[in-house]
Amino acid sequence: MTLETKKSVFVELGKFLGQFSKDNTVKNPAVLHNETFFDAFIALINLSQSHNGWYTADNVYFSIHSWAEALTEENLTQWLSDYDLQNKKSKNIALILAGNIPLVGFHDFLSVLITGNNVVVKTSSNDQHLLPFLAKYMIAADPELGNSINFVTGKLENFDAVIATGSNNTARYFEYYFKDKPSIIRKSRNSVAVLTGDETGEELSALGEDIFRYFGLGCRNVSKLFVPVGYSFVAFFEAIFEYQDVIHYEKYANNYDYNKAVFLMSNFKLLDNGFLTLKEDKSHASPISSVFYETYDNIDALKTRLQSESEHIQCIVSDSSIENSIGFGQTQKPKLWNYADNIDTISFLLTT
Template sequence: MMPDFKKRIDAFIELGKQLNRIALAGSPDQLSPAGQALFHEILESPHRNPWFTAENVKNAITGLSVMLEENKMRKWLKDYTIQDHPNPSKVAVVMAGNIPGVGFHDFMCVLVSGNHFLGKLSGQDNELPVKIASLLTEIEQGFSTMIEFTDERISDFDAVIATGSNNTSRYFEYYFGKYPHIIRRNRNSIAILDGYETPGEQEALSNDIFMFYGMGCRSVSLIFIPDGYEPELLLDSFSKWEHLKNHHKFYNNYEYQKAIFLVNRTNHLDTGFVLLKEDISLRSPLAVLHYYRYKSMADVQDFIVQQKENIQCVVARQGLQLKGAEKVNTGDAQNPGPSDYADGIDTLKFLLELNARK
C-alpha cells in the first residue's frame, strides 16, 4: 500500500540522515543491511565506472543528505498542495550518468508527488540509484510497490522525464513527444568574480569547478573576471584539487588538451592538472577552464540573458548583487537544495498537474 504524504516525507528525511551516516562511516558494521550494501557500493563503484571514485560517490551522497535536511524539505513543500490520488501516474525517468546519483531529485519528486517511479538506468550509473532506493524502502516498505528500475527499453508509462545531451534530446523528443514530458539538454555553469573575493571564497569556487571532475551541469566551466584582474590569482586556491592529476582518465584529457594548445600556439595558463584559456565559450573541454575579462557588469548580465537556455547556475560571492539572474553563492553549486530545479523547470509542479488532469 502506498504510504501517505506524511510518511513519504518522513521517510525521505530519515533517508537523508542515514545517507550522512553512511558517508561518514569508517566501516559498515553499525549500518542496516541496505546501508551496508550502499557502503560497499561506494568502494565498488570505481571498478564499474572509473569516474565514480569513492571520493566522488561520497561527495554525491553527502550532497543528497544535505538536500534532505528536514528544514529544507519542509520549506520546499509548504507552497504545494499535495493530495494522494486513487489512480497515480507511472512516470518514466531516463537517468543521466555523468555524476553519481544525478537522477535522485527526479526520483524524489516522483515519489513525493504520490506517483510511481520507473527508472531507466544509465549504463554509467546502474547500481547507486538502486542501492539508494533499497535504503528508502527499508525505511518505508510501502515504497516497494512504487519503485521499478530497468536496463531495458521502457514502456507502459504515463509521462516521462529525460535528461541527456543535445543529441539525445532530439531522440527523446521524437520518441516521447506524445507523452507529457520534461526533456533536459546540455547546460553549463558560470562564475562571476568582482575582485573582492576572500581566499576562502576562492577556495570554495574551486569546489564548484572541480568536484565530479567538472562533469556536472552545475560545474563551473567559464569564469568572468573584471578587466585588470589576473587569473593567476586563482591558481593557489586550485591547489587542493591537484590530486586530480593522479586520475589517469582526467590526466589523459589534460595532456591531450595541452598538446593541442602547444601545437596551435594557444595562449593558456597551466597548473599541471588543468589549463586556463581566455575564451567566452560556455562549454569547455574536460581539464580546461575558460575565463573572460569583462569591462562592466552589464556586459556579463547581457551574456546571461543571451545564454539563458544554456546556463544552469550563476555562481558569485554572497555580497555580489546581480540583476536578472538567480545567483548561487560561491561553494554551493554542487549542493543544490530540493527547490533547485534543473533547467528551472518545476518538476514537482509538473508531476502534480499530471494527477490533477485525471
C-alpha cells in the same frame, strides 16, 4: 501511502546515508535496517569506481553526504509547503537518467515518488547500482513503496509522462520519441563564474570546489570564468593550488594531457598551472581539465548577456552583484527547491 508516510521514508533514508563518510563512517544502531544494508552499502561504495572510473570514493561520499543533509523533515516540509499534494491520481512517470555524477537522477526519483506517482526508471549504463540500492532500502523501510518503483533495462513502456536527461544530441532524439507525452527534456548546460578582481583568497579557493568537484563533469560545475579586462590570474592560481592532487588521478591526467596537446597544436594561447588550463574562448562548455574565460568591461552589459544566454547556463557563481547568482563553493550543494534548468519538477508532476 500518505504524504507523511512517504516523507518519513525519505527521512529514514537520510539518516541511513548520514552514517557514511570518507573519513568517519560510524554505524548508528538506531538507524533502521542497518543489519541488512550498512555493510552492503560500504561494499558498493568501494566498488563504485570499478563500475564507473570517475566515481571515486571521495566523490561518491560527497554525493551521499549532500543527500543526507537534504533529506531531513525540515527540508522536506519547507520544499513541499507551497504545493497541494492531496488527492493526486497516481501516474506512471518514466525517468531516463544521466550518469555523469553519482546519484545525479535522485532528485527526479524523489520528486516522482513524493508526489504520489509511480516511477519507471531507466538508469544510465554509467550509474546502474547506487540508486537501485537506495530504492531497496526505501522498500525495506516501507514495503508498499515496492508497488511504485520499477527499474527497467529494455524499452520503456506503459508510462504517462517522461523526464529525460542527456546531451543536446540525445535531447533531439528524446523530443521526437516522446513528442506525444508530457515531458521534461534536459539538455547540456554549464555553469559560469563572474569575478570582479576583489575576491578573497577564501572565495577563490571555494571556486576551486565549484570547478574540480566530480572532476568538472556536472552541469553545476563552473566551466567558464568572466573576468574584468586586465584581470591577473595569479591570485586565482594560488588559491586553487590545493586542488593539485586531481592530476594524480589517471583519467583526469589523461584528459589534461590530451586537451592541452590539442590546444597547443592549434596554436591557442593558454594559461597553465600543471593541472588546469585556462583558455580564452566564447563557449561555456570547456573540456575536462580546462576552464574557458572571457573579459568584460561593463558589468551591466554582461548581466544582459547572461540573461539572454540563460537557457544554456545552470548556475552563475559570483558575489551578490549578479541576480540569482550563488556564492562561491555552493554549486554542488543545491537545496531540494533548486530545480535543474529552473524547471519546477513538482509543478510539472502535479499538472501532468
